[in-house]
Amino acid sequence: MEAIFDHLMLGLKVAITPLNILWVFIGGLLGTIIGMLPGLGPATGVAILIPITYNMNPATALITMCAVYYGAMFGGSRASIMINTPGDASAIVSCFDGYPMTKNGRAGEALAISAYASFIGGIIGMVFLVFLTEPVAMAALKFGPAEKFSLLLFALTATVTLSEGSILKGFIAMGLGFMLSTIGIDGQSGSIRFCYGLDALQDGIDFLVAMIGLYAVAEVFKNYGSLHVKYSVDSKTIGKVWVSWKEFKRCLLPMIRSGPLGFFVGVLPGMGGTIATFLSYATEKGLSKHPERFGKGEIIGLAAPESANNACSGGAMVPLLTLGIPGSGTTAVMLAALMMLGIRPGPILFEQHPEIAWGVIASLLVGNVILLVINLPLAVPLVQLLRVPLRIMLPMILGLGYMGTYFLNYSSFDFILVSIFALGGYLLSKLSVPIPPLVLALILGGMTEQTFRNAMTISDGNVATFFVKPISLTFLILAAISLVYSLWRQKKLSSPHQ
Amino acid sequence: MTKDRYVGIFSVLAGLVYLASAIAIPVFEVSDDIGPRTFPILVSIVVIICGTFVLINDIRSTKRTVFSWQFIVQKDIWLRIALTIAGGIVYGLVLDWLGYVITTFIFMSYVFSYINVGKYVENIFIAFAFSTISYTVFAIILKLSLPRGLLGEILPF
Numbered sequence: 001m002e003a004i005f006d007h008l009m010l011g012l013k014v015a016i017t018p019l020n021i022l023w024v025f026i027g028g029l030l031g032t033i034i035g036m037l038p039g040l041g042p043a044t045g046v047a048i049l050i051p052i053t054y055n056m057n058p059a060t061a062l063i064t065m066c067a068v069y070y071g072a073m074f075g076g077s078r079a080s081i082m083i084n085t086p087g088d089a090s091a092i093v094s095c096f097d098g099y100p101m102t103k104n105g106r107a108g109e110a111l112a113i114s115a116y117a118s119f120i121g122g123i124i125g126m127v128f129l130v131f132l133t134e135p136v137a138m139a140a141l142k143f144g145p146a147e148k149f150s151l152l153l154f155a156l157t158a159t160v161t162l163s164e165g166s167i168l169k170g171f172i173a174m175g176l177g178f179m180l181s182t183i184g185i186d187g188q189s190g191s192i193r194f195c196y197g198l199d200a201l202q203d204g205i206d207f208l209v210a211m212i213g214l215y216a217v218a219e220v221f222k223n224y225g226s227l228h229v230k231y232s233v234d235s236k237t238i239g240k241v242w243v244s245w246k247e248f249k250r251c252l253l254p255m256i257r258s259g260p261l262g263f264f265v266g267v268l269p270g271m272g273g274t275i276a277t278f279l280s281y282a283t284e285k286g287l288s289k290h291p292e293r294f295g296k297g298e299i300i301g302l303a304a305p306e307s308a309n310n311a312c313s314g315g316a317m318v319p320l321l322t323l324g325i326p327g328s329g330t331t332a333v334m335l336a337a338l339m340m341l342g343i344r345p346g347p348i349l350f351e352q353h354p355e356i357a358w359g360v361i362a363s364l365l366v367g368n369v370i371l372l373v374i375n376l377p378l379a380v381p382l383v384q385l386l387r388v389p390l391r392i393m394l395p396m397i398l399g400l401g402y403m404g405t406y407f408l409n410y411s412s413f414d415f416i417l418v419s420i421f422a423l424g425g426y427l428l429s430k431l432s433v434p435i436p437p438l439v440l441a442l443i444l445g446g447m448t449e450q451t452f453r454n455a456m457t458i459s460d461g462n463v464a465t466f467f468v469k470p471i472s473l474t475f476l477i478l479a480a481i482s483l484v485y486s487l488w489r490q491k492k493l494s495s496p497h498q
Numbered sequence: 499m500t501k502d503r504y505v506g507i508f509s510v511l512a513g514l515v516y517l518a519s520a521i522a523i524p525v526f527e528v529s530d531d532i533g534p535r536t537f538p539i540l541v542s543i544v545v546i547i548c549g550t551f552v553l554i555n556d557i558r559s560t561k562r563t564v565f566s567w568q569f570i571v572q573k574d575i576w577l578r579i580a581l582t583i584a585g586g587i588v589y590g591l592v593l594d595w596l597g598y599v600i601t602t603f604i605f606m607s608y609v610f611s612y613i614n615v616g617k618y619v620e621n622i623f624i625a626f627a628f629s630t631i632s633y634t635v636f637a638i639i640l641k642l643s644l645p646r647g648l649l650g651e652i653l654p655f
Contacts, residue, residue: 051636051640051642052636052640054640054642055640055641055642166552168548168551168552168555169505169548169552171544171545171548172505172509172545172548172549172552175509175513175541175542175544175545175548176512176545178537178541179512179516179538179541179542179545182537182538182541186534188529188530188534189525189526189529189530189533189534190526190529191523191524191525191526191529191534192524193519193520193523193534193538194516194519194520194538196519217582217586220582221575221578221579221582224574224575224578224579224613225572225575227613391613391614392614392624394613395606395609395610395613395614395624395625395628396606396624396628398582398586398609399602399605399606399609399628399629399632400632402586402589402590402605403598403602403632403636403644405590406590406593406598406644407642407643410594410643412590412591412593412594413590414590415586415587415589415590415591416587416590418586419582419583419586419587422582422583422586423579423583426579430501430567431501431504431505431565432501433505448537449537452532452537453530453532453536453537456531456532457530457531457532460531461531461532
C-alpha cells in the first residue's frame with residue numbers, strides 16, 4: 001500500500017509540472033472538440049493529433065495522448081445530447097435519454113450531469129488502475145516466450161470474439177494484420193519478406209502510417225456521404241449548465257455503480273466503451289423502480305453510461321501500460337505513437353521508467369479535473385462547434401493527417417501507403433470487416449511471431465511447450481472459451497427460432 | 499454478389515498469394531530453427547480456412563442480400579475518394595520541393611473545391627489560414643521540421 005502511495009506521488013510530481021498541465025489542457029480541449037464531431041471518435045482524434053507529440057519527452061507525449069483520449073470520451077456525448085447524433089459508438093447510449101432531456105428543455109442539466117458522470121467514472125477508473133497495474137505488471141515480468149505468445153493469442157482472439165460482427169471476418173482481419181506485420185526484413189534471420197522488389201518496404205510498414213490511413217483518412221471517406229447534413233444548435237434553449245443537488249444525489253449511486261463495471265469491461269480486449277455503456281444502461285434500467293422513464297429523458301439513463309464510458313477508458317490503460325497490449329483502436333494508436341518515440345509499454349516500463357508509467361496514471365486525475373473545468377463552463381461555447389459543417393472540418397482532418405504522415409519518415413512513399421490504407425479501410429468497412437483486429441494484429445504481429453519462434457526454439461520445436469506451462473495453458477483455455485462462447489452466441493442469434 | 503462472397507474470395511486469393519510468397523522466402527543458415535517461413539505459412543492457412551468458411555456459409559445461406567458498391571448511385575462519393583487519393587499522393591511528391599505552406603495551401607484549396615463546392619472565397623481563406631496557422635504551430639512553436647521549399651529564402655524562420 002505504501003509503495004503504491006509512493007509511486008502515485010512520483011507520478012503526481014511528473015503530472016503536475018506546468019508544461020504537462022498545459023498539454024493536458026490542450027489535449028483535453030482538442031479531444032473534446034474532435035470527440036464531439038459526429039462520426040469521429042477518440043482513435044481518429046489521437047491519430048491526427050500525434051504530430052503535436054513528436055518533439056515531446058515520452059511522459060509528456062503519453063500524458064497528452066491520454067488527455068486527447070479522455071477529452072474525446074467527455075466530448076462524445078455532447079453531440080448525442082444536443083443533436084441526437086453520437087460522436088462515436090460509445091456515445092450511442094447517451095442519445096437514449098440525453099436527447100429527450102434536450103427536447104424537454106433540460107439540455108443544460110444533461111450537459112452538466114454528463115460532465116459530472118464522466119468525471120466520477122474517470123476517477124473510479126483511475127483508482128482501480130492505481131491498484132491493479134502494479135500486481136499485473138509484476139506478474140507479467142515472470143512471463144517467458146510461451147506465456148507471452150499465449151497471452152497475445154488470447155488478447156487477439158478476444159478482440160475478435162468479444163467485438164461486434166462476424167467472428168470469421170474478424171479472424172480474416174486479424175490475418176490481414178499479421179500479413180502486413182511480416183512485411184520487411186525479418187529481424188531473426190535477415191530474410192527479406194513480402195517486399196516484392198520495393199526497397200521502401202524493407203523496414204516494414206510504419207504502424208502510424210497505417211493508423212493515419214485507417215483512422216483519419218478512411219473516416220473522412222466514410223463521411224463524404226453526409227457532407228450536406230446541417231446540425232442546428234440553439235444556445236438559448238440550453239439554459240444554465242447546472243444540475244440540482246436533488247437530481248445529482250439521485251444519480252450518485254448509479255454513477256458509482258457503473259464505474260467499476262465500465263472499468264472491468266475496458267480491461268478486456270475488444271469490449272470497449274460501447275458494450276460498457278449498454279451494460280450499464282441495462283443494469284440501471286433493471287434496478288430502477290421506474291424503468292418506464294428510461295428513454296424519455298431519465299437523468300440516470302444518461303449519468304450511468306457516461307460514468308461507465310470514462311471508467312472504461314481507464315480500464316483500457318491496464319493492458320496497454322502493464323502488458324504492452326492494446327485492447328482497442330485508440331490504445332493501439334497510442335502504442336504505435338509511443339513505439340515511435342522509443343518507448344515500449346509493458347512490465348519493463350514500470351521497472352525502467354516508473355516516472356512515465358506512474359506519471360501517466362497520475363495525469364488521469366489531473367486530466368479529469370481539467371476536463372470537468374473545460375466541460376462545465378465551456379459547455380455552451382463548445383457545443384456551438386457542432387454548427388461547423390463537416391465540409392469545413394473534413395479537409396482540415398485530411399490536412400492534419402497528411403502532415404502527420406510527413407513527420408513520420410519525411411518520405412513521399414508514406415503518402416502512397418496512407419492512401420492505400422485509407423482506401424483499404426474504407427472498402428473493408430463497406431464489407432463489414434472489422435478494423436480493430438487488423439490494427440492490433442499489425443502492431444502485435446512482430447511480437448507474436450518473435451515469442452512464438454523463441455518459445456519453439458527453447459523447446460526444440462515442441463508445440464507442447466504452450467500446453468505444459470500453467471500460465472500459458474490458462475491463456476489458451478481462455479482464448480478457447482471466448483471463441484466457443486462467441487460461436488455459441490452467434491449461432492443462437494442466427495437461429496430462426498430466436 | 500454478397501458482401502460475404504467478396505470477403506471470402508478476397509481472403510482465399512490473398513491467402514494463396516501470401517502462402518506462395520511465404521514458401522519462396524529464402525532461408526539463411528544463420529536463421530533460428532523455426533525460420534522466417536513458418537509463421538507466415540500458419541497465418542496464410544488461417545486466412546484461407548476462414549475465407550473458405552465465409553464462402554461456404556454464404557453459399558449455404560438462404561437469406562442472401564446482394565451487395566452493390568454503388569459506383570453509379572454514389573458516384574460523387576467515389577469521385578471525391580479518387581480525387582483525395584490522387585491529391586494526397588501528389589501532395590507527398592511535391593511537398594519537399596514547393597515547401598509546406600505553398601503545398602498545403604494548394605492541397606487544401608483543391609480538397610475544399612470538391613467538398614465545399616462553389617464557396618471560392620471561403621475556401622481560399624480557410625486553406626490559407628490552415629496552412630499558415632499549422633506551420634506556425636508545428637514548425638515555429640513546436641519546432642518540428644517542415645520543408646520551407648520555395649519560400650525558404652523569404653521565410654525568416
